Amino acid sequence: MGPPGQCAGSPGSPSGEPRKPVSECECSRVPPWEVAAGLAVVAAALAARLRLLTPGGAVAAALVGAVVLGAGGWTPALLLVLFFSSSSLLTRLGWARKGGAERRRGRRAAQVVANGGLPAVLAVAGGLLGVEWALPALAGALAATTADTWATEVGLLSPAPPRLITTGAVVEPGRSGGVTPLGTAAGVAGAGVLAVAAALVGLPAAATLLGGVAGLVADSLLGATLQVTYRCPVCGRTLEEPACPCGGSGRHLQGLPGITNDVVNLLASATGAAVAALVA
Template sequence: MTLAGLSPQHTAWTAFGLGLAALLARRGLKKRSLSASGALAAFLVGAVHMCCGLQYGMTLIVFYLTSSKLTKLGASRKAVVEEEHKEGGCRSAAQVLANSLAACCLAELASLLASQPLPGPAAALLAADPRTLALLRAAVAGAFLGHYACCTADTWASELGILWPQPPRLITTGRAVPPGTNGGVSPLGLAASAAGGLAIGLAFYGAGWAGCALGAVPRGGSLCRSEAGGTWLGWGPADAAPLALLGLVCGLGGSLLDSLLGATVQFTGWDGKARRVVGRDRLWEERARAEAKARRDALGGEGKGKGEQEEGGIVRICGMPLLSNDGVNAVSAALTAGLGAVLLARCA
């Protein structure tokens, strides 16, 4: 549909969404929470979310703003213990898209399924089996909510958990590990995970309720009970508790899954000279340097603890160098989105 084919209300909302996305991207670039490429990606992602409906845009905004604020909390300590820590966060386009590309697709699909009139395949499905279409709508919304609940919970846990005064425990073995270790969990981090997921559930519900109550958001309001034929979420008071609970469950579960993947398929090492944890990229750099020096006999790794080995001066703490941090985030978010889809479809 061209811009000329949109209603005045829809055109105004689209313009508002584009303006807000540009404003937030510029803010992130100015405050150094986004790189140049990250700001461009954030603008595109924000525009898609806002144009699909208020509940999608507000969920993204809550995730982005809270994550940016928490990244700066205890920045001096994080810079000491984490090699990959950047001032202000400074997320690249790859990091932005790892957390939001799939959500863009889900938001667009959800808005299409809720549009009036329905697109051809959805209209045929509604005519053949209204209940199936209702379940599909709920599943897509649940996947969107589960995705951001996982991303937010993981970010909150990472940014707050590292501030816990006691060493975290590796989720697979329970042994104490240095702060910043992938797969390390702490009481503060777990509490932050639950709180982050809950915040996303409430934001999703609150924005959906507002869009329907005010009738001011064209595609967001299309999810109201009256326009969806009474077969989906009505955004009434009774819907608040299930969505909040779904956010909490997906947030905590997704964060634990992310920790499990981090402890097994994401490398974490210890740089004894810098006295901080390092990741896969640093491991590969040290391996290349060691190979260039013909692997001196002194790099045999003798005397290391059980389950640890030395790689070019880097002591392995846990994990295999199979996935990057962005890869782990993408996998855990995708699996949690599936969980959210199943759980919300069962409530439909």
């Protein structure tokens, strides 16, 4: 394995020439745009067929995937696939206990953009513009989104009730800002998996891990403080959107209008990217 920021598959010459940067390594070779677009469309269509994405989510995923692969090459694309595939598997874990009817619709376009939009921008910055810190930042962003998703999906199965990260008050499962020991451990594990994968393709593992954990904490803090939430007057449920599954219309409970869960996810992803870029 090469040093941070250098490709593990680039051994260097016997004369002592330095290893190639990740951006110049064979594993980061960029396929033609038509190939990248074709592969992204096929992958998105398959995900939609498996109900992992809504139709709108599939379109957004195809665009994100094409940009990441076409601009950044195979290295960021493989990390993106690892995030999506592992998160999708965990989403399906324990559907009955999580409320499977809502989750079987798949990820919406806004969710795809919130999780994949920044990595797409960083892939362009690193692959086309030659920004050195962009690929480590991309790994940190994906580690943050992976950590958040793993924490959420596994945390919903926790036997212990979630507690608000800011006050320790017990909240209902799925409440933004609520944490459990099981969910937190899963989130750190998710960041760790991305860090190992990053190391295998020559990106800095420690920076990726720290970015993932920082993004996980940021997501919980923002979810508990700034994210807008609503309270249904009919069933008393706390909601992230005004419409309640029971048919009621939620009333504003706390947070800032416009700071939705998707916005929080994007900010957490940006936190992971920033921390990874600074540490790398």
